[in-house]
Amino acid sequence: MNSSKPLTGGGLLFEVLEQHGVEHVFGYPGGAIMPIYDALYDSNVKHFLCRHEQGAAFSAVGYARAAGKVGVCMATSGPGATNLITGLADALADSIPVVAITGQVATSAMGSDAFQEIDIFGLSLACTKHSFQVSDINDLENVLHQAFEIALEGRQGPVLVDIPKDIQQAEVTSRLEEFSHLTNKVQLPLADISNAIDILTHAKQPILYVGGGVGMANAIDEVRSFAEQTGMPSVSTLKGLGAINADNENYMGMLGMHGTKASNLAVQECDLLVVVGARFDDRVTGKLNEFAPNAKVIHFDIDTAEINKRRFADAAILGDLKANLPLLSMSLNISEWQAKVKQMKADFGWRYDHPGSKIFAPAVLKEMSDLMPKNTCITTDVGQHQMWSAQHISVDDPCNFLTSGGMGTMGFGLPAAIGAQISRPHDTVIAVSGDGSIMMNVQELATIKRYQIPVKILLIDNAKLGMVRQWQDLFFDGRLSETDLADNPDFSQLARSFEIKAQTITEKSQVSEALKEMIDHQGPYLLHVKIDAKDNVWPLVPPNTANDKMMESV
Amino acid sequence: MNDYKLIIMTDDKQVVLERILQVTRYRGFLINGMNAQVNTGNQIATIELFVSSERPIELLIDQINKLIDIKGVKVDNKAENNGAQQHSA
Numbered sequence: 001m002n003s004s005k006p007l008t009g010g011g012l013l014f015e016v017l018e019q020h021g022v023e024h025v026f027g028y029p030g031g032a033i034m035p036i037y038d039a040l041y042d043s044n045v046k047h048f049l050c051r052h053e054q055g056a057a058f059s060a061v062g063y064a065r066a067a068g069k070v071g072v073c074m075a076t077s078g079p080g081a082t083n084l085i086t087g088l089a090d091a092l093a094d095s096i097p098v099v100a101i102t103g104q105v106a107t108s109a110m111g112s113d114a115f116q117e118i119d120i121f122g123l124s125l126a127c128t129k130h131s132f133q134v135s136d137i138n139d140l141e142n143v144l145h146q147a148f149e150i151a152l153e154g155r156q157g158p159v160l161v162d163i164p165k166d167i168q169q170a171e172v173t174s175r176l177e178e179f180s181h182l183t184n185k186v187q188l189p190l191a192d193i194s195n196a197i198d199i200l201t202h203a204k205q206p207i208l209y210v211g212g213g214v215g216m217a218n219a220i221d222e223v224r225s226f227a228e229q230t231g232m233p234s235v236s237t238l239k240g241l242g243a244i245n246a247d248n249e250n251y252m253g254m255l256g257m258h259g260t261k262a263s264n265l266a267v268q269e270c271d272l273l274v275v276v277g278a279r280f281d282d283r284v285t286g287k288l289n290e291f292a293p294n295a296k297v298i299h300f301d302i303d304t305a306e307i308n309k310r311r312f313a314d315a316a317i318l319g320d321l322k323a324n325l326p327l328l329s330m331s332l333n334i335s336e337w338q339a340k341v342k343q344m345k346a347d348f349g350w351r352y353d354h355p356g357s358k359i360f361a362p363a364v365l366k367e368m369s370d371l372m373p374k375n376t377c378i379t380t381d382v383g384q385h386q387m388w389s390a391q392h393i394s395v396d397d398p399c400n401f402l403t404s405g406g407m408g409t410m411g412f413g414l415p416a417a418i419g420a421q422i423s424r425p426h427d428t429v430i431a432v433s434g435d436g437s438i439m440m441n442v443q444e445l446a447t448i449k450r451y452q453i454p455v456k457i458l459l460i461d462n463a464k465l466g467m468v469r470q471w472q473d474l475f476f477d478g479r480l481s482e483t484d485l486a487d488n489p490d491f492s493q494l495a496r497s498f499e500i501k502a503q504t505i506t507e508k509s510q511v512s513e514a515l516k517e518m519i520d521h522q523g524p525y526l527l528h529v530k531i532d533a534k535d536n537v538w539p540l541v542p543p544n545t546a547n548d549k550m551m552e553s554v
Numbered sequence: 555m556n557d558y559k560l561i562i563m564t565d566d567k568q569v570v571l572e573r574i575l576q577v578t579r580y581r582g583f584l585i586n587g588m589n590a591q592v593n594t595g596n597q598i599a600t601i602e603l604f605v606s607s608e609r610p611i612e613l614l615i616d617q618i619n620k621l622i623d624i625k626g627v628k629v630d631n632k633a634e635n636n637g638a639q640q641h642s643a
Binding site: 125309 | 569616
């Protein structure tokens with residue numbers, strides 16, 4: 001701080017951010033947040049100017065997910081604040097700790113339909129874990145500390161702090177010695193360990209169903225140890241990918257709508273599901289009342305509200321996975337079941353043979369997965385390329401596979417990759433995107449250019465909104481409605497206009513060399529890969545169908 | 555439809571009523587009525603909420619309990635199944 005100036009609300013914000021170890025924030029200035037941007041001028045916090053507030057929010061999400069820290073984004077009142085909402089909703093759906101700061105019109109103007117005034121506090125109720133509006137400068141410091149505590153406490157999530165302009169400008173006359181910690185934390189009932197042990201020891205065909213909560217709880221070692229000790233076959237949700245090491249012989253990959261055939265068949269046959277940090281999402285279960293119909297359930301979670309929400313738990317173990325999971329570790333006599341599952345895995349492995357010279361996206365992603373350096377962080381957008389990425393890229397940690405799971409937000413991948421790269425400057429970061437998704441936040445190419453962020457972009461282009469096209473073909477009698485993107489821009493030329501090196505490939509024979517060039521390039525790079533527009537994602541469990549009735553071709 | 559009366563103890567904080575009502579609607583419960591006195595200057599507010607739904611009330615209790623300002627939620631079993639009618643009568 002410049003010591004000649006009195007400390008204002010804006011200056012206090014950055015002091016508190018620094019106290020919480022915040023080094024980087026993502027944002028976009030505007031009228032009602034100008035005092036905060038003025039205080040930024042004197043701060044040690046590094047600000048990244050994104051080109052849209054949604055980009056700032058997703059960069060904060062990517063930053064948080066890649067580094068396991070709180071992501072911070074800022075925007076002005078009105079449209080700036082509303083543009084953050086999609087990112088906050090995404091963070092809520094995927095339980096990501098983000099603190100969003102919004103400027104608000106001065107308290108005297110609030111409620112008068114002032115210029116760029118919106119009730120972001122009201123709008124935030126449905127898309128944040130908690131939110132604050134500060135009406136007194138003396139409350140600001142405590143509120144900011146609580147925002148960080150709430151974002152990280154229990155099941156993590158986004159918190160919004162709306163700060164009127166006069167509060168940002170107000171002089172801070174007193175400081176806290178200590179802030180008020182949360183007092184209303186949910187009391188978790190005692191874990192049902194003995195019942196769970198009884199169920200587990202009687203299981204003949206158990207499956208370990210691993211979700212995003214494992215990474216969030218920093219319990220990867222514990223879940224791997226549990227999988228190893230029990231020898232239990234395991235499956236993963238989209239957000240759980242990387243929690244179990246892909247070379248574990250009993251691991252079968254993703255389950256659910258686009259899960260592996262082996263995973264879905266095994267889950268349908270199992271007699272016990274040990275659910276770890278997962279929530280029986282509809283994309284996982286298919287037709288809920290036919291999901292794992294013969295299985296008992298042991299459910300580990302941090303969130304009481306997830307127990308019995310969609311599937312009854314025969315034993316619920318609430319609390320910290322790191323502490324609770326080892327309590328059930330034991331050797332199981334399930335060799336017959338293991339052998340059966342291994343056979344399924346062998347029988348239903350991926351195939352990469354594809355007729356013709358056109359590029360086959362799954363083969364590209366598999367090859368990229370084999371080539372990429374250890375600890376590469378992948379982000380994806382949403383659609384066919386997302387599911388192909390989940391199926392064919394192997395990652396060794398959930399923080400290396402960042403995808404919009406719960407909200408399924410197109411436009412996530414590019415700004416999330418920017419955030420991830422800033423949080424982990426020494427790791428390779430690759431955004432896998434589609435030609436529909438990338439246009440949702442394409443303006444963030446300018447952020448890459450401005451800060452020379454060495455993100456790699458693998459753009460899978462079928463000149464279609466491919467997943468919607470696939471569903472229209474399969475479930476709407478081929479009536480293709482508003483899914484054609486034949487008038488896409490020249491993506492390589494577009495990237496070059498932002499001084500990003502780029503290449504377009506159209507033939508299988510070009511793939512290997514192009515991937516190597518992209519990965520080896522020191523700066524940002526866009527590899528534009530044109531694929532056959534008719535390729536579909538298989539397997540596919542049709543809507544409201546049991547997971548063992550998946551489609552594998554047209 | 556099943557009717558329930560919830561008794562909610564909460565810190566008397568900004569917009570706590572809005573938060574409870576939003577969660578109640580979103581989680582599939584019809585709000586039939588409520589008794590509440592908030593922003594009274596006391597630290598704690600008590601809210602009686604009359605709701606109906608086909609869904610189990612535990613789902614709503616768990617979700618309201620997750621709100622940061624909430625101290626506790628319980629069902630008034632005596633009022634269950636006729637709470638809304640009593641309230642609106």
